[in-house]
Amino acid sequence: MANQSALSNPINESGGVMPFRASYGKLMMWYFLISDTFTFVAFLVSYAAIRMTNLEKWPNPSQVFKSIPIHGLDNWNLPLVFVSIMTFILILSSVTMVRAVQEGAMMNRKGVVKYLIPTIFGGILFLVCQYLEWTHLIHEGMTMTNNPFPGSNGDFAHQFGALFFSITGFHGLHVFGGVILNTYLLLQTLKGHYDRLGHYEMVEKIGLYWHFVDLVWVYVFLAFYLM
Amino acid sequence: MAHHHTPEKLENHLAMTQEEYDHHKSDVYKTTVILSIITIVEVAFALFYEAYLIPKDWPVAPLKVSLVVMSLLKAYWIMFVFMHVKHENKGMKLSIFLPFTLLIWMIISFIWEGSYWNKSHTSQRFVKETKTEAPAKVHH
Numbered sequence: 001m002a003n004q005s006a007l008s009n010p011i012n013e014s015g016g017v018m019p020f021r022a023s024y025g026k027l028m029m030w031y032f033l034i035s036d037t038f039t040f041v042a043f044l045v046s047y048a049a050i051r052m053t054n055l056e057k058w059p060n061p062s063q064v065f066k067s068i069p070i071h072g073l074d075n076w077n078l079p080l081v082f083v084s085i086m087t088f089i090l091i092l093s094s095v096t097m098v099r100a101v102q103e104g105a106m107m108n109r110k111g112v113v114k115y116l117i118p119t120i121f122g123g124i125l126f127l128v129c130q131y132l133e134w135t136h137l138i139h140e141g142m143t144m145t146n147n148p149f150p151g152s153n154g155d156f157a158h159q160f161g162a163l164f165f166s167i168t169g170f171h172g173l174h175v176f177g178g179v180i181l182n183t184y185l186l187l188q189t190l191k192g193h194y195d196r197l198g199h200y201e202m203v204e205k206i207g208l209y210w211h212f213v214d215l216v217w218v219y220v221f222l223a224f225y226l227m
Numbered sequence: 228m229a230h231h232h233t234p235e236k237l238e239n240h241l242a243m244t245q246e247e248y249d250h251h252k253s254d255v256y257k258t259t260v261i262l263s264i265i266t267i268v269e270v271a272f273a274l275f276y277e278a279y280l281i282p283k284d285w286p287v288a289p290l291k292v293s294l295v296v297m298s299l300l301k302a303y304w305i306m307f308v309f310m311h312v313k314h315e316n317k318g319m320k321l322s323i324f325l326p327f328t329l330l331i332w333m334i335i336s337f338i339w340e341g342s343y344w345n346k347s348h349t350s351q352r353f354v355k356e357t358k359t360e361a362p363a364k365v366h367h
Binding site: 027037055056061098104106198199204 | 243
């Protein structure tokens, strides 16, 4: 293999050397994701600090996220059920994504298309769920500056709304970006671009981004709904 | 010189054998089951104390600690199987994970700072309340 010979020569300055046996694009995607992790951690850490400052005022998640925000179901007391469904949507769309990556590695264009479509569908479904939840909470009176849900001492932590909308919103923006990238990937695959190129590495790179969005949700879910 | 500039068709450097493919595929489905089970357990644990399914005076710290541990496990499975870190070489693994060590102290210190601020401002409020109460007692 060409790459192998480049790797075995330590002073090869002609280019084509692959550090860590990973391509430039894949490595840069990883480093972008690390920097994005730091942004999300900054968000979640400020959430944790502000929550600790207002511990007794902080609302109980099962009283904030207590119903399914769909007309007709919104009067039932089903705490955390809707967000669990959203979590499963994101996990399953991560599963179909990794299957698309594997089909791409096998140069199976039909397989990539077959698994990219449910991945995009899952992303859109998640965004629709988030729209429903946000609309429901805004309807209940929660905004960037107002929080109608009292904590254990009956007081209101007014930062709750701002943190909730900015952090879940920033995550939602990433999901939206992922849907756009995956749609681009689907169109390029359908056009046969990656077959002409000889490999489906772009599926792997965008796949990494998509799994990262799922990974971040694990911690947004933990911070806002489980804790 | 009749050189046509045609884009060079590269080899598929991601290629797997059928055996590897089958192995990776079953790994993915196994991970799906693991992630689903952990998520269900997490939601159940959260409801235990959020919806007061356990007595109110029971300590919730063990439940909260296990929620953090379960989330770390989910992150492990997503990174190692879905993002196939498992199959990357050692240098790459290190370059991904070493930057995260910078975050450990950041997380601890901010939570520490938050709870310190809460204590100091609650005790200040306590001082203020006792101060406003004190003159009332004198006048009475």
